[in-house]
Amino acid sequence: MGEKRARAAIRATILAVDDEPRVLELVVEMLSSLGPFRVLQARTAPEAFEVLSSEQIDILLSDLFLGSYSGLDILHEAKAANPDIVIIFMTAQPSVEGAVAVLKEGAYDYLVKPFRRDDLKAAVERGMEKQKLQRENIHLKEQLALYQISEAMVGSVRVDDVLGLILDFVLKEFKADTASILLLDPATRELKLTQFRGKTRDIQGSYFVLGNDPACRSVVESAKPKVVNKSSPLVDGSPRPRIRSMVSYPLLAKGQVIGVLNVVRTETVNYFSQGELFSLGIVASKAATAIDSARLYEELESAYFDTINVLANSIEARDRYTRRHTDRVRYLTEMLAVQLGFSGEKLKEVRMGGILHDVGKISVPDHVLNKPGPLTKEEFAIMKKHPETGKKMLEGIEFLKPALPYVLYHHEQYDGSGYPYGLKGEEIPFEGRLLAVADTFDAIISDRPYRKGVPFEKALDELVKFSGRQFDPSVVNAFVSVWENHVLDLEFLATGKYLDLPVEAASSRK
Ligand SMILES: [Fe+2]
Ligand SMILES: [Fe+2]
Structure with a gap:
């Protein structure tokens, strides 16, 4: 108990170092009389280094030369152990050069031996005051930095x-x-x-x-x-x-x-x-x-993706002519997006848009959706409602908002001949222009009851042919690059089985 109280009252821990036993004894005695300090001592530099690395020393009072070690060696070691340590050197000969050198490097003060108790007292008190201010300053800085990192993490x-x-x-x-x-x-x-x-x-x-x-x-x-x-x-x-x-x-x-x-x-x-x-x-x-929290968010997000996949699959289950259409369009749109420099969050939105783009087909009756031949004008009018139906289905769900432009605008055409709004060129949000290319490519390569699917290369020729008319040329160009770079997984497009995909696309399979 007594020891505890004494420790609580200690103002600072001071290490005194001198290779002359009598001097050391005298200094320790002086320090002890100056106040409630914890005073440790060492006679050699290695001994002092040992104490510095194992104890939290506030003030170092050291001889300027200790054997083969100079004041600078001692200073560097002390600062390494504790950056805000107050260092006061003692020197027998008033060597101005030596003193100036150590002061420049961060020593606080020096005393010329023999010195009086009051000189020592004044140096220690001033040193402690400076250290207190320095520590408060560091503390403030740390608080500020911690606040900033917390904000950023939130x-x-x-x-x-x-x-x-x-x-x-x-x-x-x-x-x-x-x-x-x-x-x-x-x-x-x-x-x-x-x-x-x-x-x-x-x-x-x-x-x-x-x-x-x-x-x-x-x-x-x-x-x-x-x-x-x-x-x-x-x-x-x-x-x-x-x-x-x-x-x-x-x-x-x-x-x-x-x-x-x-x-x-x-x-x-x-x-x-x-x-x-x-x-x-x-x-x-x-x-x-x-x-x-971030993990929880990611788990939640993954659950959302599972749900929207189920939703998209349930529509495909009804539509026997477009099996796996969603999966291929999602894949192709992502590949185009990667080629166009999308990454991270943006790429996730692309995936979401790809999966959900035809979700509005849920309202198209079976006889229209599964008709084994071209649609009549009336039937086509029903079919044309699916982008807006899809948008209405999803717009109330905050998390799915980024998918809306893909859903609503994927049947607009670059020359203004598309639906539902007949928008032209850049009036069509880019998401719609992007998805339209992937969507049409897949429609061309897919078998229909009334015609066989077109080979990939010919389908690409079609895209190029209608670039600037039906399609945004920048997206068609991206498709051409993806094709020429041989990064498309053709096996997947043909059979649904994945081969080796580029990292971005591979990481997005879910
Ligand atoms: Fe569609
Ligand atoms: Fe589609």
């Missing part, structure tokens, strides 16, 4: 985006060289490297970043962070940057470990300070929550 709904934001933030704000996030596979309980930033090769301990380290496993098991600091950077002849400090934080969502955040600094920077470790803990906690 705005992201994709797990990948959230992970990227966290890692970019960690590298920048915590001056780390490498950071990675490993997520736990709920089924196998294995950690999987999900994203990383920075150097991963050519640093010793890359196994740590990649998660192949018992330390990461222990973080998962204990749900507690682990900090590994490497002591004095003694030269080991290795040309690779050496790990200075490694931190592995558990990502906890709803009390469960869902992964780990690993952060690494190499020898060029300092250890992580207590304040930084605290902030990293906050980042890890916010990150875990954001990952959890």
Whole structure:
């Protein structure tokens, strides 16, 4: 109890270093009399380095020369251990050059031996005041940065985006060289490297970043962070940057470990300070929550896609002449979109539009939908309603809004001869112009009861022939490029079986 109270009252931890035992004894005595300080001591530089790497030292009071170590060596080591340490050097001979050099590099002050108790007191007090201001400033900056990352994460709904934001933030704000996030596979309980930033090769301990380290496993098991600091950077002849400090934080969502955040600094920077470790803990906690929400969102979205697929399939089940039409149009539209530079969210909207474009056919009676011959004028009038019916069906569902332009405008034609509105050229939303090309291509290649499907190459010739009349030339050009690049999965178009697809399209099979 008494010890606890004493510790609570301690104003600072001071390390005094001098190789002359009598001087050291005197300095320690003076410091002890100045106030409730915790005073540690060391006689050599290596001894001091050991203390610096294992204890949180606020003030270092050191002789300017310790054996073969200069003031600068000592300063660099102390700053590495704790960036906001206050360093006061003591020197027997007033060597101005030496003092100026260490002040330039970040020492706070120097005292010329022998000095009086009051001189020491004044230097320590001023140093502590400066440190207090510095720490408050750092704290404010950290708060601001944490606020910014929280805001950014709230705005992201994709797990990948959230992970990227966290890692970019960690590298920048915590001056780390490498950071990675490993997520736990709920089924196998294995950690999987999900994203990383920075150097991963050519640093010793890359196994740590990649998660192949018992330390990461222990973080998962204990749900507690682990900090590994490497002591004095003694030269080991290795040309690779050496790990200075490694931190592995558990990502906890709803009390469960869902992964780990690993952060690494190499020898060029300092250890992580207590304040930084605290902030990293906050980042890890916010990150875990954001990952959890993003996962929920993705699950929900995938459930939505399953539902709209069921909806689209139920229409196809009635329409025996256009089996798999939806699937092929969805695929072709996505391939065109990729060629035109769509990615991410935009590409998902394309998929949604492809799947749902004919959803309004639900209102077309069987005898019209399945008629084994060309439609009469009246029947065609019924058929022509399907874009607007589809739009009405979907417009109340927020999540499906991006699909609406595909549904409503896919039968408009570039020259204004299409339906339902007879829009012309750029009046037709691009989604409609895009889907129209894929939709028509599929209609040309498909068998009908009254005619055989046309071979792919001839169908492409048709598209080119009507480019600028029925179709937007930019979309037809994209189709020609896709064709010439040999990226279309012709086997899939012919049989419905997938072969090797380009990554974007392959990732969108669902
Ligand atoms: Fe249609
Ligand atoms: Fe269609």
